[in-house]
Amino acid sequence: MTVQIRPAALDDLSLICRLRQQRALWLAARGSDQWSTEASGLSLDYFAHVVDRAVTAGETWIAEMNGEPAGTITINDQADNELWTEAELADALIVHYLIVDLRYAGEGIGRRLLAHAAALARTRGRHWVRLDAWTGNADLHAYYRRAGFRLVRVAVPDRPSPSCALFERHVNGWLRDEGLVGSRPETFPISAQAHYPIGLPVLG
Numbered sequence: 001m002t003v004q005i006r007p008a009a010l011d012d013l014s015l016i017c018r019l020r021q022q023r024a025l026w027l028a029a030r031g032s033d034q035w036s037t038e039a040s041g042l043s044l045d046y047f048a049h050v051v052d053r054a055v056t057a058g059e060t061w062i063a064e065m066n067g068e069p070a071g072t073i074t075i076n077d078q079a080d081n082e083l084w085t086e087a088e089l090a091d092a093l094i095v096h097y098l099i100v101d102l103r104y105a106g107e108g109i110g111r112r113l114l115a116h117a118a119a120l121a122r123t124r125g126r127h128w129v130r131l132d133a134w135t136g137n138a139d140l141h142a143y144y145r146r147a148g149f150r151l152v153r154v155a156v157p158d159r160p161s162p163s164c165a166l167f168e169r170h171v172n173g174w175l176r177d178e179g180l181v182g183s184r185p186e187t188f189p190i191s192a193q194a195h196y197p198i199g200l201p202v203l204g
């Protein structure tokens with residue numbers, strides 16, 4: 001099996017939206033409210049809008065398995081207000097919209113994408129990979145724990161959000177356990193200046 005990670009292009013937007021829809025249906029079928037609009041998840045239109053900006057900023061990546069798109073991740077230094085402290089944001093890259101196509105579930109592609117985030121964090125001189133996970137989804141929390149993350153806290157922002165379970169992993173954890181497999185940080189085009197407009201929700 002060959003997994004390669006490349007920057008997403010705007011042509012990938014429909015693929016990323018398809019993956020989001022596929023996994024939203026999968027989550028609903030499992031009885032989870034993660035990503036449902038009833039539980040304040042992003043609408044697909046809004047998701048497309050946010051990812052469009054992220055792709056344009058060079059923050060979104062596609063994992064390909066044997067040349068076929070298999071997953072996606074967005075990595076930047078932005079998070080919704082009142083989740084992380086300024087100091088926590090300053091020393092981390094933040095993971096968003098990690099999704100693996102169901103056809104490739106169980107192949108470890110999600111972990112490869114997380115390792116990519118760690119490699120990128122190291123190139124930016126950051127020590128942590130951080131993310132917010134759907135607060136009520138214990139199975140998702142278990143996934144991140146198995147991937148080496150720890151639950152830092154459940155945030156309680158003034159503006160309620162369904163994605164407040166805050167997880168982190170130190171980049172050295174990947175060096176020790178996984179050797180940053182498959183990541184070639186010298187090729188990362190991410191821009192340190194890339195920012196979302198202030199106030200744009202990025203949960204998930």
Ligand SMILES: CC(C)(COP(=O)(O)OP(=O)(O)OC[C@H]1O[C@@H](n2cnc3c(N)ncnc32)[C@H](O)[C@@H]1OP(=O)(O)O)[C@@H](O)C(=O)NCCC(=O)NCCS
Nearest residue numbers: 023098099100105106107108109110111133139140143204
């Ligand atoms: C999270 C994800 C990217 C991990 O991909 P992966 O590394 O290839 O791992 P797998 O898909 O094999 O999942 C590993 C396990 O975690 C579970 N899991 C993953 N995401 C889950 C979720 N959102 N809710 C419940 N369980 C989840 C899977 O069911 C699987 O459990 P199993 O081992 O009992 O079958 C992928 O499972 C996915 O796309 N999940 C849905 C979207 C999601 O929740 N993304 C994270 C947002 S913070």
